[in-house]
Amino acid sequence: MKKIVVTTPTGNIGSRVVQLLIQAGARPTLLVRDPGRLSETVRSACEIRQGDLSDQDFVIEATRGADALFWLIPTNYSAADPVADVLRLGTVAAAAVQSNQITRTVFLSSSGAEQRGNHLLGTLGLVEDLLNATGQNVVHLRPGYLFTNLFTVVEELRAGVLTTTTSLDHRAGWNDPRDIGEIAAARLLSDSWSGQQVQPIGGPADLSYREVAALVGEAIERPIQAVQISEDEHRQNLLGAGLPVPVAEALVELSRTIANIKPEELGRSYASTTPTSLGAWCYAHLRPLFK
Incomplete structure (x- = not known):
């Protein structure tokens, strides 16, 4: 049996990867900080290795003998330098x-990683380079926005707005994390691909923020207006939410990077189009929050 190692097995994407691997008959090895967050069903069907992904000795030992690796770098909003944390x-x-x-190796990168530099998305591009330099087979999955990002702006939506620093007509792919997990699992199980590859994941359609606001509003049955705000307003909102200055600055730069992504390029x-529509996802997951 292949040894398949999965990181972030309790996250929106990682948990889907784990479920599909188990359903395919694999017994994945899960690298997890807190095994208590895993259900007993999952724990019984997997090999569990408890540790910190920043501990290189732990990761090297836990992945010894691995045939495939799913690597997702979790966002650390408490890091003193979140950009350096990604690179580490x-x-x-x-x-x-x-x-x-x-x-x-299946690496969860992001749309925007092609803008390599000292910022969150650009650093993912630098990680792609590090993985490519190993000479092993690697695919870099590059999704756009995640539907689950909308959970972070529920209070905005209750006020009838959806804010962004990008142009309201700027289009981007929006993805269900489950769809991304399905692509990752398929890659982990397959032996038919090789080389260093980039796979964009763009959801079923490229959407503007105006269209996103309309789809969200239809699902939750209240009018939502897309509003463009300045970077400074965005910064103050992040700081007001209690985020440390370095994290707030990294997220402001993230928004700036996203504004430069051109879906047409x-x-x-x-291969890059996934099935779940934003409207259907909002109806299933956001709508119950507004009842």
């Missing part, structure tokens, strides 16, 4: 792949 965890992943000669294909 990427360095750990590359060290494990290199040390253990892991044949295939990323291309849309059968």
Whole structure:
């Protein structure tokens, strides 16, 4: 049986990866900080390794003998330097792949990683380079916005607005995390691909913020207005929510990076298009919050 190692198994994407691997008959190895967050059903069907992804010795030992690795870098909103934190965890992943000669790695990157630099999305691009340099087979999944990001703005939606620093007509792909998990699981189970690849994931359609607001409003049965705000307003909102200054600055820069993404340059294909529509997801997951 292949040894498939999965990080962030309790997250929206990682948990879907785990479920599909179990359903396919695999017994994945899960790297998890707190095994108590896993259900007993999952724990009984997997090998559990408790530890911190920033601990290189732990990760190298836990991935020894692995045939495939799913690596997702969790967002750390308490990090003193969230950008450096991403690069540090990427360095750990590359060290494990290199040390253990892991044949295939599925890395959750992001749309915008092509804008390499010292910012959250650009650093994901640098991690892609580190993984490519191992010489092993790697696919970098690059989704756009996640539907679940809308959970962070529920209070905004209650006030009837959806704010962004980007142009209201700027279009981007929006994705259900479950769909991303399905692509990741398929890649982990397959031995038919090789090389270093980039796979954009753009949801079923590229949407403007005006269209997103309309779809959300229809699902929750209240009018939602898309509103463009300045970077400074965005910064003050983040700080007002209690985020540390470095994190707030990193998220402001993230918004700036997103504004420079051009979906038409990323291309849309059968492979990059996922099935779940934003409207259907909002009806199932956001609508109950407004009842």
